[in-house]
Amino acid sequence: MEVQAGELLSKINYPSDLRKLDSNRLEEVCNELRQYIIDVVSVNGGHFAANLGVVELTVALHYVLNTPYDQLVWDVGHQAYGHKILTGRRDVFHTNRIYKGISGFPKRSESEYDTFGVGHSSTSISAALGMAVASQYKGETDRQHVAVIGDGSMTAGMAFEALNHAGIENSNLLVILNDNCMSIDPNVGALKEYLTDISTSKGYNRFRDDVSSVLMKISELGPNAHEIVKKIEKSIKGTILKKSNLFESLKFRYFGPIDGHDINHLVKVLEDLKHIPGPKLLHCVTVKGKGYALAEKDQTKWHAPGLFDKITGEIKKSYSDKPQAPKYQDVFGHTLVELAKMNDKIMGVTPAMPSGCSLNIMMKAMPNRAFDVGIAEQHAVTFSAGLASQGLIPFCNIYSSFMQRAFDQVVHDAAIQKLPVVFCLDRAGIAGADGPTHHGAYDIAFFRCIPNMIVSAPMNEEELRNLMYTAQLKNHGGPFSIRYPRGKGVMVDWQRPFAEIEVGQGRKICDGEDIAILTLGHIGNEAVKACQELNADGYHPAHFDMRFAKPLDQNMLLSIFAKYDQIITIEDGCIQGGFGSAILEFAADNQYKGQIKRLGMPDDVIEHGEQQELWEECGYDKVSIINAVKALVVARPVKSLVG
C-alpha cells in the first residue's frame, strides 16, 4: 500500500535536496520522516522502534556529511529506514522487506549510499575503519567515515576488536554510539551500566562540555593548533577523563553524551567533529521508539511489531476460529522450564534474543539458571561449554544464522572436549522477510562436519520436546544440536508426555512404492501434504522423517536403498554439504545404484520474502515436491497404501 509523504519530505529525493534547506527546517523534516516511517511500517511491517529513535541522527548525518562520498555505515541496519527514504528510495519504501521489493537492511547492490551490507550486528566499526584506512592510503584526506552503532551492538566482541585496532590507526573515523539502553530486550551487562553511569553523571558532563567546547574551538585554528589541543588534552583529560572513560583509554577522543533528538545541536556537533582528525566517538543518548508513545513505553514489543493500527496502536493478529499450533519458539521456552524443573543441572543461555527465542520464560521462572549474555554468540557458546565442564547441562539457544559467528567455539570449546552443550538453533531454514543475512541456511552443513556433534531437527512440536528431553538425559559424547524454523509448528495438542528418541533413529511417515522421500525437520510437513495430493493422483511415494543428519539412521537407509530406485531428499537449508549431501555420501559408500535428487536451498543468495514464497522459489514447497515426484515416477492406479 502506498502512503503519501509530507510536503517537505516529498521534495527530498536525495541528501543533496536536504542540504539545500535552511537548518531551521530540519525539525520539520524530522517530523515528516518520523510520520512517514509510522505510516508505512504500520501497514507493511518491519523494524519500528529503532527507526524512530534515529530520525534526528539520520537527518543530521545526511545534512552535514557529503554522502555518498563520505561514508556512513549503519550497524545491524534495522534502523536505516530513514536513511533509505532520504537516499532515493522513498517511493519504493512501501516494498520494504516484501518479496522482490527493497531489502530491510542496507545493501550495497541497492544504493551507492549503502556503503556496507549489514543485518548481523557489530560489524560497522571494522567496516568503517577499513574504509577510512583505504581513504588514507589513497590520499583522500577530505573523506569522512562514520559508523553508527547501538549500545546493544557495542556489547559484541567484534566491536571491541575494532575499537582496539582503530585506536592506534590515525585514520579519519567517527563512531557514533546510539545509546538507548536497549537491545531488542533491555540491554544487559557491565558496559550498559557503565554507559548509564557516564550519561547520568552531572559533574562529569559539565566538565566534559567545557573542555570539549574549548578544544573544538582551538582545533579549528589550523594544523599547529592540533598539537596544542593534544597537549592540553593529555594533561587535562589524561588525568581526569581517562581514568573514567573507557573510550579515551582506547585512544579515541570521546564526545558526549549529547541528546540525540536535538537536531540543531546534533548538526552543530557533527560539523565540529568533521574538523577533528583521528578516531573519535560521539555518545548520543536517544529513546527507542521516540515519537510513538506506545513504542517508547514497551520498546521490546515495538522492536518489530508486525502490522498495527497506527491510531489505536492495536497490533494486528491473524484470527482463526480453529485452535492454532504454537510457535516452535514457545514450545522451546515452555519445554525448557518443564525439563529444568525435573533436572536441576539444566541451564539456559541466549546471546541477546530472550524474547525472540522464548528463553525469557525461563529467565522469569528461574532467574539464577537462565542468562542473556548480550550480543555475544562466541561467548555464549564458550560460556555454555564452561558450564558443561562443571557437570551442568546448558541449553544454548542461538539463531542459526547468528551461530555462524561461533563456529570455532563450537568446535574448539564444545566438540573437541566432548562437552554436552545442547545447541538449539532457532530460525533454522528460510527466515523470511529479514532475508539473506538471516536465513538459517548453513547450519546443517557446518555442524555435520564437526566430530562428536549430533545434528537433529524435529518435524513437529512433539518431536522438538522429545529431542530436548533426549538431549539432557545423558552426555551423548559431545554437543547435541536441535534445529527448528521461525514460526508455527503443526500440532495444537503439543504438550504430550516426554519420550526418549534413540539418537540417529529416523521414523517412517508413510509407506509407498517407486520412490522414497527423505526429509529432515519441519519441512517434512510440506512432504506430507504433497504425498496426500500425489496419492489422489495415483502416485505413492514413501516418506521418511530422518530426524538426524548426524548420525544417520544407517539401517533405515540400507533398507530404503534396497527397496527404492529413486530417492528425493528435502531440507530447509543449503544443499551443498547438508542433509542431502549426507545421504549422497552414505549412498556412494554403500554402492547405491539408484537416483538421488536433492531439494533445498541452491548455491545462491536467497533474498527476502515470506517463507512460503521462498520455499517455492527454492523448489521445496508442496507443489515443487509434487512436481519433483511426478518428474521421476510413472503414475500407478489409485490404491490405498497404509504406512
Ligand SMILES: Cc1ncc(C[n+]2csc(CCOP(=O)(O)OP(=O)(O)O)c2C)c(N)n1
Ligand atoms: C550477531 C547478531 N546477533 C543478534 C542480532 C539480533 N539483533 C538485531 S538488532 C538487536 C539489538 C541491537 O541493539 P542496538 O544495537 O542497541 O540497537 P537498537 O535496536 O537499540 O537501536 C539484536 C540483538 C543480530 N542482528 N546480529
Ligand SMILES: CC(=O)[C@@H](O)[C@H](O)COP(=O)(O)O
Ligand atoms: C535485526 C535483527 O536481527 C532482528 O531484529 C531480527 O529481525 C529478529 O528476527 P525475528 O523477528 O525472527 O526474531
Ligand SMILES: [Mg+2]
Ligand atoms: Mg540500543
